Amino acid sequence: MYFFTEKIQRLKMGFPDYIQALEEERRKIQVFCKELPLSLELVTQAIEACKQQLSGTTSEYNLNGQSECSERTTSTEGPVLEEFIPIKKRASSPPCCDEDDEDNEQHSLKQSVLNENNDSDKRKSDWLRSVQLWNPDPPAEEDATRKVPGMELKRSGSSGGAFHPFHKEERAAKATESLCKAPSSTRVAAASSSAGELTPEKNLNEGQRKQRRCWSQDLHKRFLHALQQLGGADSATPKQIRELMNVDGLTNDEVKSHLQKYRLHTRRPSPMVHNSSSPQAAPFVLVGNIFVQSPEYAAVATSTASREVLTVAAPAGVYAPVATHPTPVSQPSADSIKKPQFKKFQHSEHSNSDERAHHSEGAVHSNSPTSSTSTHTSTSPGS
DNA sequence: ACATTAATAT
DNA sequence: TATATTAATG
Numbered sequence: 001m002y003f004f005t006e007k008i009q010r011l012k013m014g015f016p017d018y019i020q021a022l023e024e025e026r027r028k029i030q031v032f033c034k035e036l037p038l039s040l041e042l043v044t045q046a047i048e049a050c051k052q053q054l055s056g057t058t059s060e061y062n063l064n065g066q067s068e069c070s071e072r073t074t075s076t077e078g079p080v081l082e083e084f085i086p087i088k089k090r091a092s093s094p095p096c097c098d099e100d101d102e103d104n105e106q107h108s109l110k111q112s113v114l115n116e117n118n119d120s121d122k123r124k125s126d127w128l129r130s131v132q133l134w135n136p137d138p139p140a141e142e143d144a145t146r147k148v149p150g151m152e153l154k155r156s157g158s159s160g161g162a163f164h165p166f167h168k169e170e171r172a173a174k175a176t177e178s179l180c181k182a183p184s185s186t187r188v189a190a191a192s193s194s195a196g197e198l199t200p201e202k203n204l205n206e207g208q209r210k211q212r213r214c215w216s217q218d219l220h221k222r223f224l225h226a227l228q229q230l231g232g233a234d235s236a237t238p239k240q241i242r243e244l245m246n247v248d249g250l251t252n253d254e255v256k257s258h259l260q261k262y263r264l265h266t267r268r269p270s271p272m273v274h275n276s277s278s279p280q281a282a283p284f285v286l287v288g289n290i291f292v293q294s295p296e297y298a299a300v301a302t303s304t305a306s307r308e309v310l311t312v313a314a315p316a317g318v319y320a321p322v323a324t325h326p327t328p329v330s331q332p333s334a335d336s337i338k339k340p341q342f343k344k345f346q347h348s349e350h351s352n353s354d355e356r357a358h359h360s361e362g363a364v365h366s367n368s369p370t371s372s373t374s375t376h377t378s379t380s381p382g383s
Numbered sequence: 384a385c386a387t388t389a390a391t392a393t
Numbered sequence: 394t395a396t397a398t399t400a401a402t403g
Contacts, residue, residue, distance in 0.1 A: 212397055
């Protein structure tokens with residue numbers, strides 16, 4: 001979360017306040033203690049650490065002498081992962097996992113900081129921002145204006161317009177339906193009962209193009225969650241995702257499309273970076289005076305299966321990549337998910353563009369270690 | 384039948 | 394330009 005703003009925090013608010021902030025953070029996380037056990041732990045420890053500094057010897061909190069920005073989140077090597085697990089992005093929406101939704105007043109602060117050395121981050125947030133575009137009022141607790149996305153934009157805003165949901169006087173018949181449902185409750189509850197209102201509204205007017213599906217934050221969140229459970233965008237299939245999301249109106253195509261976009265954006269946000277020297281890129285962050293695996297990273301890492309994780313060589317060896325296993329979050333039933341078998345990338349071989357640009361690393365593609373997939377042949381297409 | 388990619392529309 | 398939808402292809 002705000003790990004890398006930590007310094008700033010300390011500077012600007014001072015320990016006491018910082019601690020307070022931490023505590024608040026902890027409260028927020030507490031809700032997700034099941035899913036973010038580590039985070040909770042981290043924050044707690046951080047608090048302790050700070051307190052100690054405060055009370056006793058201000059001894060050494062200066063362990064960061066060397067590293068500055070840990071925001072190098074985007075490294076060439078960790079393509080997708082860090083990519084989407086923006087540890088901050090808070091500015092707009094927390095797409096990463098369903099767990100983070102604490103936003104604070106630090107925005108501006110972060111903003112400025114980020115601006116300094118984060119372009120890649122910008123990119124990330126970029127398209128995410130768009131996502132939130134659909135639903136500009138997500139966690140806003142109050143704000144009763146829970147507008148139904150059916151007709152608000154009518155305002156001829158003209159300006160950024162970017163997208164008009166369904167303006168135009170098309171066939172107004174369009175039942176606003178649940179295309180964009182307000183994220184009233186991020187709970188998965190709705191999902192629980194598949195029998196609930198699974199109304200497959202076969203709306204009439206099937207002549208024209210489908211109404212654009214707006215990917216609200218909630219929706220996207222679910223998307224990510226599902227993705228996570230399925231072990232990453234590369235191994236998840238639209239269908240599976242859809243099932244996991246358990247959103248009634250959602251169609252396969254829509255998920256597919258979204259997935260496409262997601263992959264597109266995650267794949268190569270920016271050709272730059274490089275940073276191979278500083279370990280910052282590593283999934284470990286410094287909290288208080290201990291090193292830990294970044295929660296966000298962990299969150300994804302665990303689910304995404306190791307694959308890319310194992311490549312991180314711990315500098316000191318102190319903290320080895322704990323390839324902790326996928327924390328069994330709450331799998332649907334283990335029935336719909338089928339082992340992610342790595343897909344063969346089928347790039348276009350022709351190309352004259354980048355392509356071999358990144359092989360880098362030498363090393364290892366170790367694909368396999370994880371799990372015991374082994375013989376798994378999935379025969380039985382049944383066809 | 385399903386998944387991925389490309390094209391197209393908004 | 395970016396994102397969603399539709400078509401095409403593996």
